[in-house]
Amino acid sequence: xxxxxxxxxxxxxxxxxxxxxxxxxxxxxxxxxxxxxxxxxxxxxxxxxxxxxxxxxxxxxxxxxxxxxxxxxxxxxxxxxxxxxxxxxxxxxxxxxxxxxxxxxxxxxxxxxxxxxxxxxxxxxxxxxxxxxxxxxxxxxxxxxxxxxxxxxxxxxxxxxxxxxxxxxxxxxxxxxxxxxxxxxxxxxxxxxxxxxxxxxxxxxxxxxxxxxxxxxxxxxxxxxxxxxxxxxxxxxxxxxxxxxxxxxxxxxxxxxxxxxxxxxxxxxxxxxxxxxxxxxxxxxxxxxxxxxxxxxxxxxxxxxxxxxxxxxxxxxxxxxxxxxxxxxxxxxxxxxxxxxxxxxxxxxxxxxxxx
Amino acid sequence: xxxxxxxxxxxxxxxxxxxxxxxxxxxxxxxxxxxxxxxxxxxxxxxxxxxxxxxxxxxxxxxxxxxxxxxxxxxxxxxxxxxxxxxxxxxxxxxxxxxxxxxxxxxxxxxxxxxxxxxxxxxxxxxxxxxxxxxxxxxxxxxxxxxxxxxxxxxxxxxxxxxxxxxxxxxxxxxxxxxxxxxxxxxxxxxxxxxxxxxxxxxxxxxxxxxxxxxxxxxxxxxxxxxxxxxxxxxxxxxxxxxxxxxxxxxxxxxxxxxxxxxxxxxxxxxxxxxxxxxxxxxxxxxxxxx
Numbered sequence: 001x002x003x004x005x006x007x008x009x010x011x012x013x014x015x016x017x018x019x020x021x022x023x024x025x026x027x028x029x030x031x032x033x034x035x036x037x038x039x040x041x042x043x044x045x046x047x048x049x050x051x052x053x054x055x056x057x058x059x060x061x062x063x064x065x066x067x068x069x070x071x072x073x074x075x076x077x078x079x080x081x082x083x084x085x086x087x088x089x090x091x092x093x094x095x096x097x098x099x100x101x102x103x104x105x106x107x108x109x110x111x112x113x114x115x116x117x118x119x120x121x122x123x124x125x126x127x128x129x130x131x132x133x134x135x136x137x138x139x140x141x142x143x144x145x146x147x148x149x150x151x152x153x154x155x156x157x158x159x160x161x162x163x164x165x166x167x168x169x170x171x172x173x174x175x176x177x178x179x180x181x182x183x184x185x186x187x188x189x190x191x192x193x194x195x196x197x198x199x200x201x202x203x204x205x206x207x208x209x210x211x212x213x214x215x216x217x218x219x220x221x222x223x224x225x226x227x228x229x230x231x232x233x234x235x236x237x238x239x240x241x242x243x244x245x246x247x248x249x250x251x252x253x254x255x256x257x258x259x260x261x262x263x264x265x266x267x268x269x270x271x272x273x274x275x276x277x278x279x280x281x282x283x284x285x286x287x288x289x290x291x292x293x294x295x296x297x298x299x300x301x302x303x304x305x306x307x308x309x310x311x312x313x314x315x316x317x318x319x320x321x322x323x324x325x326x327x328x329x330x331x332x333x334x335x336x337x338x339x340x341x342x343x344x345x346x347x348x349x350x351x352x353x354x355x356x
Numbered sequence: 357x358x359x360x361x362x363x364x365x366x367x368x369x370x371x372x373x374x375x376x377x378x379x380x381x382x383x384x385x386x387x388x389x390x391x392x393x394x395x396x397x398x399x400x401x402x403x404x405x406x407x408x409x410x411x412x413x414x415x416x417x418x419x420x421x422x423x424x425x426x427x428x429x430x431x432x433x434x435x436x437x438x439x440x441x442x443x444x445x446x447x448x449x450x451x452x453x454x455x456x457x458x459x460x461x462x463x464x465x466x467x468x469x470x471x472x473x474x475x476x477x478x479x480x481x482x483x484x485x486x487x488x489x490x491x492x493x494x495x496x497x498x499x500x501x502x503x504x505x506x507x508x509x510x511x512x513x514x515x516x517x518x519x520x521x522x523x524x525x526x527x528x529x530x531x532x533x534x535x536x537x538x539x540x541x542x543x544x545x546x547x548x549x550x551x552x553x554x555x556x557x558x559x560x561x562x563x564x565x566x567x568x569x570x571x572x573x574x575x576x577x578x579x580x581x582x583x584x585x586x587x588x589x590x591x592x593x594x595x596x597x598x599x600x601x602x603x604x605x606x607x608x609x610x611x612x613x614x615x616x617x618x619x620x621x622x623x624x625x626x627x628x629x630x631x632x633x634x635x636x637x638x639x640x641x642x643x644x645x646x647x
Contacts, residue, residue, distance in 0.1 A: 068448060115628060118635040121447060122390050126587045127631055129580070130624035137621045255580070259455055266452045308467070319471065319572075322463030329456030333449050334441050 011195040013188075030180060034173045042176045046244045048284045049183040050237050055264040055280040056190045056273055057233020062262065063271035064194060065226035066206030067116055068125050071132030072261045075231040077253035078105040079238020081139060084151055089144075093160045102235030108135075109231025113224035132258050140250035150249025153242045179240050186236060191273050193229065202226050206271075260287065263325070267332050269341025278340045286325050360492035362609050368498035370605020371505040372560055374598040376582035377589065378512070379557040381597050384586075385529045386549040389439065389450045393457035395579025397434065397554050398561035399572060400461050401427035403469055405562060406476045406570060416479055423562065424555050431554025432547045439550075440543065466572040474570040478562055501563055505598070508556060512594060521548060577620070581608070584627045590640025599639065 004010045014020045034042060054076060061067050082101025086092045092100065112131050119127055139145045156175060159167035169175050193199050201222045204212035213219050242248060260283060268279020336343045376394070383391045391397075405423035408414050414422075438457050442449065480500040485493050516522040527535040528545045536542050560582075561575055568574055581604060589600025604623050612619030630638065 062448070068451075115632045119631055122384070122591060123587055123631055123635060123637070125390065125451075126584055127628050130584070130621075130628050133580075133624055134621050137618070141617050255576075262448075263452060263455065266448060270448070319463045319466040322459045323467070324463075326456040326458070326460030326463060329459070330438050330453055333445070333453045333456065334438070334443075337443060337445065337449055 013191065027184070034176060039172045042172045043244065044284075044289055046172075046176050046179045046240075047288065048281050049179045050241045050244060051261075051264065051280040051284050052183055052277050053186045053240070054234050054237035054261055055268070055276040056187055057230045057237070058261050059265045059268075059271065059273065059276040060190060060193060060199075060202065060233070061226050061230035062265055063276070064199065064206060065202040065223065066209075067223065067226065068121075068262075069112075069128040069227075069230070070125055070255070070258045070262065071112065071128035071130075071135075072230070072234050073253040073255065073257040074132040074135035075105040075109060075234035076238040076241065076257065076261075077135055077139060077250070078108055078231075079235030080242040080248060080253075081145055081151065081238075082235065083239035084153055084242050085145070088154050091162060093162070094156070094158045098236060098239035101239050102232045105235030105238070106228040106232040109227040109229075110224045112231075113227030116227060117220060117223055129255065129258070132253075132255060136250050136253050139253075146249070148249060148251075150247060150252075151242075152247050153245070156243045175244060179244065182236065182240055186233060187273065187277065190233070194273070198222065198225060263329055267329060267339055269339030272341045274344075275339050275341030282328075282340065283325065286328060287321055290321065290324065358491070360489075362613055363606070364492055364494050364498055366606040366609030367602055368495075368501045368605070369609060370585075370602035371501050371598075372564055372578065372601070373582045373585040373604050374589075374601025375505055375508060375560045376557060376578060377586035377597045377601050378508070378594060379553040379560065380579075380583055380586050381591055381594070382549050382553040382556070384591055386525055387439070387546050388447070389454060390447075390583070391553070392451060392454040392579075393434065393461060394553065394557050394582075395575035396458045396461040396465070397427070397430055398557035398579075399575040400430060400465055401554070401558035402476075402561045402565050402570065402575075403465055403572075405558075406474060407469075410474075410476070420562070423558055427554040427558035428551040431550035431552070434554075435547050435550035440546070462572055469572070471572055476565055476570040478566045480563075480566060482567060497563070497566055504559060504563065508559070509594065509598060516594075521545075525549060581623060584624060588627055588630060588637055590637030592637075592640045596637070596639030600637070603638075 009015075014023065030045075033045065037045075054072065058069065058072055061069055079098075079101050082104050083094075083098045086097035086100055087094060090097075112128065115127055116124055140148050145151065156169040157166050158169060158178065159165045169178060194202070201212065201217045204215070204217055205219065205222060205226075209219060245252075264279040264283045265276045266279070267283060268277065269275025332339060336346075338345070376398070379398070380391055380394050383389055383394075401423045404426045405419040408419040408422050409416060434457055438453050439445075439450070442453060445453070480496045482495050482497045484496040486496075486499070487493050516526060524535070524540045524545050525548070527538065527540055528542050532542055535545075560578075564578055565574065582601065585601040585604040586597045587600070588604060589596035589598070591597070607626050608619060608623045611622040615622070
């Protein structure tokens with residue numbers, strides 16, 4: 001559709017003026033969001049943006065490099081626990097702690113990438129899944145991590161309290177802005193990684209790892225690099241998650257969360273950054289918000305409550321979001337296998353070539 | 357350390373994992389789908405048995421037959437409505453579809469029966485024990501598990517070897533397109549494989565529900581272990597998967613006795629270590645991919 005004449009046109013951040021315009025509009029909406037939204041929606045949006053960071057990172061691994069990971073909740077947990085532990089026990093400032101924690105997560109990603117060199121398909125699935133479960137249980141059984149009771153995040157101080165310069169983010173609005181800045185930076189990094197030598201190596205490995213090796217791509221290096229990069233994103237996301245939630249226990253980071261991450265990027269569209277962002281937003285909304293108070297929706301709610309009382313159980317209504325997410329996942333996979341992004345491309349093509 | 361006791365319990369648990377692993381492998385072999393919904397499908401069938409038994413008040417054998425019939429129907433329906441319409445699916449796409457089915461079934465089950473734990477008993481008890489050899493205490497439940505496993509595996513052996521459907525399934529496993537050209541209705545083979553797998557899963561879940569509790573999430577952990585056991589056995593041969601399950605059960609029981617706190621993950625750590633050495637499991641030949 002878009003003809004490129006030079007290499008530099010291909011790696012531009014914004015392909016056209018239209019994209020610049022809509023990006024600015026989108027960012028302006030996000031920046032002015034706190035003016036007209038309640039605290040609850042700020043919390044929900046912060047959560048969405050945290051998941052956007054993770055899914056954009058996971059997309060580098062799954063969508064671009066073609067490896068499967070069902071253990072990203074493990075990296076997410078390392079990020080969350082790492083940041084909080086570094087801040088409380090080593091007294092590091094927030095920015096140092098979150099980046100250090102993300103590097104720890106990246107190191108674990110590198111370690112997980114080593115067995116992944118020889119595994120594929122279901123074997124890789126079970127290995128990464130085992131990693132995620134192991135991290136959850138190790139944290140749950142270690143006393144310094146708070147054990148099963150979990151941890152309470154300390155005061156969200158983004159200054160350097162050791163030097164007497166402390167700046168505590170107390171309100172949800174300030175947390176929202178910090179998460180927003182992190183998200184924009186991480187998404188920009190993700191977009192640009194895919195345009196570097198490493199990013200093209202990832203795509204080559206996805207398309208055919210043997211052919212990639214033949215043309216001189218170091219498989220060992222780039223596969224582990226993909227795992228490490230993706231784990232780094234999950235670590236940053238985890239560090240922010242700890243402060244958005246304020247309290248977390250090891251079972252927050254269970255297998256379901258890893259599965260949800262995969263679902264986000266597949267529903268959004270594998271291999272595209274915009275797809276991962278939209279998938280993360282859609283799935284978070286479905287999981288956490290849409291069916292939260294379904295019993296109080298005017299007509300449908302009353303009908304559902306009556307139906308539940310008659311044939312089902314009323315306590316089980318809380319699980320409605322699982323039914324909805326399951327149906328959305330199956331529907332998108334059946335009718336639009338390339339995800340939301342694939343649907344968007346199709347719509348765009350249709351209008352560009354209309355009436356043909 | 358009560359070795360005999362641990363051995364028997366481990367083998368019984370392992371036989372359950374092996375059986376459930378077979379349910380996963382039947383589908384994986386015929387249609388290359390890892391069925392993440394296997395656990396929830398079995399859970400749903402167990403709840404149907406619970407409903408017939410406790411709420412309608414019929415005897416156990418009727419509940420058992422109804423549950424198995426429902427399981428077969430459920431498997432066929434999941435294949436017909438969720439997997440067959442998928443166009444040119446990728447491995448990950450199929451996994452996502454089965455995860456979607458899993459969430460759907462889990463949500464429906466907890467909507468229908470509530471998330472709280474249920475009282476459900478099958479005629480074999482865990483507390484009635486026999487001691488044929490000194491030191492080797494075998495409970496009625498373990499005995500039932502062993503007998504069921506032997507019956508199912510023998511049945512599968514003869515089924516795959518001598519029946520027309522079994523031969524058709526093996527042909528489909530080897531080459532889908534060639535099988536189609538030979539006149540095998542592969543769609544029907546897939547539907548049959550899903551129904552068959554779902555029935556085996558339901559039998560295993562009924563056995564497991566006697567040992568654990570019955571709630572909408574009770575098959576999640578056994579499914580993961582069964583999947584791990586199937587991977588350990590190589591995901592291909594039926595004896596391999598069963599052996600993988602038995603090894604898994606033994607490892608889990610012995611390590612779990614020594615370090616109770618780490619019981620839930622020992623088996624998984626062992627799986628990862630084994631996969632590092634043998635990337636295609638213990639009993640499968642590792643094929644190096646050619647260009």
